[in-house]
Structure formats: C-alpha cells, structure tokens
Amino acid sequence: MTNAIHPARVRFAPSPTGRLHIGGARTALYNYLLAKQTGGQFILRLEDTDSKRLDPAAEGEIYDSLKWLGLTWDEGPMIGGEYGPYRQSERKQIYNELIQELIERGHAYYCFCSQERLVKLRQEQKKRKEPPHYDGLCRKLPNEEAESWVQGGESHVVRFKTPKEGTTTAIDLLRDPIQVQNNTLDDFILIKSDGMPVYHFAAIADDHLMQITHVFRGSEWLPTFPLHVLIYQAFEWQQPVWAHLSVLLNPTGKGKLSKRYAADPKKGAKSVYVLDLQEMGYLPQAVNNWMALMGWSYDDHSELFAMPELIKAFSLEKLHPSPAAVNFSKLDHFNGLYLRNLSILELTERIQPYFEKAGYNADSESLLPIAALVQKRIRTLADAVEIAGFFFEESINPPPVDLIGKGMTAVESALAAEMAHKRIGLLDLAEHDAVETDLRKLAEELSLKAGQLFGILRLAITGQKVSPPLIATMAIVGKSLVLSRISEAIQKLKQLDHSK
RNA sequence: GCCCCCAUCGUCUAGGGGACUAGGACGUAGGCCUUUCAAGCCUGAAACGGGGGUUCGAAUCCCCCUGGGGGCACCA
Structure with a gap:
C-alpha cells in the first residue's frame, strides 16, 4: 500500500460553529487512522474565520468528543506544535502575506463592489437564468489605482483571478478526474472585507503551510474543488492527495444527515451528536467501528474492528464514494458486541454512572453480580438501568x-x-x-x-x-x-x- | 435554472469481463435452546434502476435516460 510507506500528515479542521456530529467525527476518524497507520501526525485545526457563526461552546465540545472517541491529536490547539497557531483566527498575518504574493503574481485582485451591487447582480442573473457569478468589474481595475484605494481605507475584498480559458482537472482519489471549464468558475472571494480569509483560501494556505499530505473532507466540497486546485497552481504548490468522503444521509436515506434527526430521536433515530451517543450509553469503540464502516469496508465479511485493528486494516483504496444512510440499529448491534466483550469488572464501572444518574445508590460491589446478569441483555449502558434498576428499588409495585x-x-x-x-x-x-x-x-x-x-x-x-x-x-x-x-x-x- | 458527484437486498457493503444459481453484516421471518427477556446456533425471504451499445461473454467497460445526493454566499 502506497500510503504505508510515508508518514502522513493529516488534519481534521472543523469549524467551531456547532456540536460535533458523526459526519465530522467519521472524517476525523479516517484522518486519525491514516496518521496512526503510517506513523504520521494527526492535526487538529480550528477553522474559525467566521466570527458571526462562532459558537462559544463548540470548541470545547469538539475537544471532548474527539477525546472520548480516542482521536487524540498530535498537533493543534491546547498542545501546540511546530506549525501553529492552529486557530485560523490567529493566522491573519500569515494569510495577508500570502495574499500579497498572490496579487503580485497576478492571480488575485482587490474588489470594491458593495454587497448591494452583488445582490442586485445576482438577482439580475437569476432573472436571465444565468448561474450567479461575479461579473468581474473590479478585475479590470489598474493595480495602482486599486492599491491607492486600499491605502485610502476603502472597504474591499480580495478575489481570485480565475482563468477565463482552459480547463482545470482535479484529481480525487475516489473518483475519475474531475474536469471543469474555467469559464464556468467564479472569481470567488479570498479575503473578506473584515480582513479574514474565506475557507477556500485559509484551508488551502494552511494545508500547504502545515505540510498536509492527505485531505479528507466531505463531498460538499466537490463543486469548489477545482477552485482549490487553481489556488495550488497559482502558488505553484504541490497538492496533497484528495479524498472527498461520501456524505452521510438520514436513516431514511432522504437528505443529508440533519439536525432535525438529532433533535428528534423517535423511530429509532438516535442523536447525531457524538456526546449524545456517549450519554446514551454507547461505547467509543462501537461508535468508531460503526462510523468506519460507513463509506469504507475491508473485505466481503469482516466487520468487527476495534481501534488497533482499524488502524491496521484501514486503506484509502477501500473508501467508497457513494452516499451512506446511517443505520442506528447497526450501532446498537456493534455496541452489544463490544459490551459483551467487556470484563464484568469493566462493565460494572461503565454502568455505575448510569445507575447513579437514575438516583440509585449503586456501589460497584453490589453492582458487580448484577453486571454479570445484564451483560447479554443490554445494547447500551443505559439499558442496564432499565432492566436491573429494580435491584435498588425500595419497593416494587407490580400491577x-x-x-x-x-x-x-x-x-x-x-x-x-x-x-x-x-x-x-x-x-x-x-x-x-x-x-x-x-x-x-x-x-x-x-x-x-x-x-x-x-x-x-x-x-x-x-x-x-x-x-x-x-x-x-x-x-x-x-x-x-x-x-x-x-x-x-x-x-x-x-x-x-x-x-x- | 446551472454545475458537480453517486447508483448491488429495506440499510451498510463485497464484487473491478467468465470463479455470480451475486457473498457478508444489520434489520426482518421461522426454528432450536429456554423460567421471562436476551445471548448463542440453524434456516428462509430479500438486490445488480431502465434502455442502448462493446464483447464469444457484463453487476463489472462506454453512452443515454431515470433516480438520489451535493453545490451555486464577504458560511464552512
């Protein structure tokens, strides 16, 4: 396997705008697996360039979720590393220098168009049934003039000067080469008027600077993938290996895995949030095993992979590009399997908090024989309370x-x-x-x-x-x-x- | 509307021209075991979306259609 030869530097780069769900966690897992398999590094990077959408609680929950799953990072926030800082909001200066270089190279330009004009532009284009895109007004501005406006404090953004001719080929590991006509691509924004970079620029800059070798990300990035390739070409940087992961679908198979399912655990749909899964009494190894198998497989019969086996067995070649509907009953199945593999002592320790949470005074000594009795009968740790709570009940009152x-x-x-x-x-x-x-x-x-x-x-x-x-x-x-x-x-x- | 991606049992998938009367797993049906429920074991039902090609031969390669998904922001 080619990826086993060189240590991979991979990253999980969530945006701290919400809770970590199984889609993100699965991306993190694949990254982690490749890093561990190749003796490389797993890097955590926070893509917090949109101050408006930041959720103050999200960052902590991302850490907690990853730690619970055992996906510990080698470089990143809290622990640092050679390529920091690992929060994009702290890397503004770095992006600025890079953007200057891009402008000098003639691949980017200042744009002074107002939001109002842009909105109007899009409306008109829509009316004419054209795809919405920037019309390139500021692209024609002489450099010196634009420069002086910027000096004068004029509000501006920086746009990428997308080639008007030719085609761009983007190579994804899981699919055929993707070819697009450059004239269908927009002059997308690189730097916002608040001076912060946009994902398209920040992610590419950081992946290069942090020497990322493989990029796993959701397939929602496929449409903008060629844009990212263009940035690499503009800088004459070497691209990483790209793999756009299949999206996770709702259990019904209808639509992208949504928050609605997270908030609505009826009909077998559990929460999509990692920490909720923990609370419901799932084991991290079961969750990892389960997530790994959505979009990846080993062969025609092996399914049970604890983390060490997962690290050994994982391979880029077996990643599957088509969307996958999540199946919570399969999670239950895996959890039951791992639960039954636990020693009685360990099971006792794991279920104890659930009894306590239910208000039972259950010390581990009295819980031990009970754990042995319920082990084959539970699919989640929380189930133990349901089936064996009566042991701690003062009086039981059967009808x-x-x-x-x-x-x-x-x-x-x-x-x-x-x-x-x-x-x-x-x-x-x-x-x-x-x-x-x-x-x-x-x-x-x-x-x-x-x-x-x-x-x-x-x-x-x-x-x-x-x-x-x-x-x-x-x-x-x-x-x-x-x-x-x-x-x-x-x-x-x-x-x-x-x-x- | 435009662009991109995907397509095997209900679901996750194996399959990369002949080994396919298409394999595994979850779920599901039936049975065994049994003090309930599980666990375990056995058995069953269940799929190559459609149409054209290419080929002696196609689930596998090509094209079209259909279906599904994603994207079209000074969000990621």
Missing part, C-alpha cells in the same frame, strides 16, 4: 393482575406463591442449582409448568415481566426481601380475588 400466573386464577396463583414462600424459606439462595431443582419440583407438585411458577415469582420479586434469570436474581435480592415481596404479592392476589 396486581400481572401477578396472576399464565393460564391461572388469582387464587391458584396465591396458593402457588404461598407454597413457594414456604420452600424458599428453607433454601440457601446461593445454591442456585438446588434452588432451581426444588422450585421445579414444587411446580410439579402443584401441577404447574415451571414457567408458570417462575412467572409469578418473577413479577413478585422484580415487578417486571422481563428480568434477568430468576434464580440468580433471587440470590442477589436476598432471602428476606424475596420473602417479603412474595408475601406482598400473596396479599395482592388475595385482595384481587376478594374484590371480584
């Missing part, structure tokens, strides 16, 4: 009718419960096999199926129709509580009969 055994009357159920109460009183609940043998014998004596008896006891003891295995559950609940709950159940069953 009396639920206590009636399958195909039985309340009287029969009460009788069975009474008999069971007597037997259990004589048993050592720690002896699982003996308890089971005895209760089965009792069922037989009562002419009941084991399931009928167990069902009554299950409801009586756990308050749930679905629970971990009864015998083991009883051992954890403890004899005295088991007996008192069965007694309560007997009372309820009797009342049920009387009220009839």
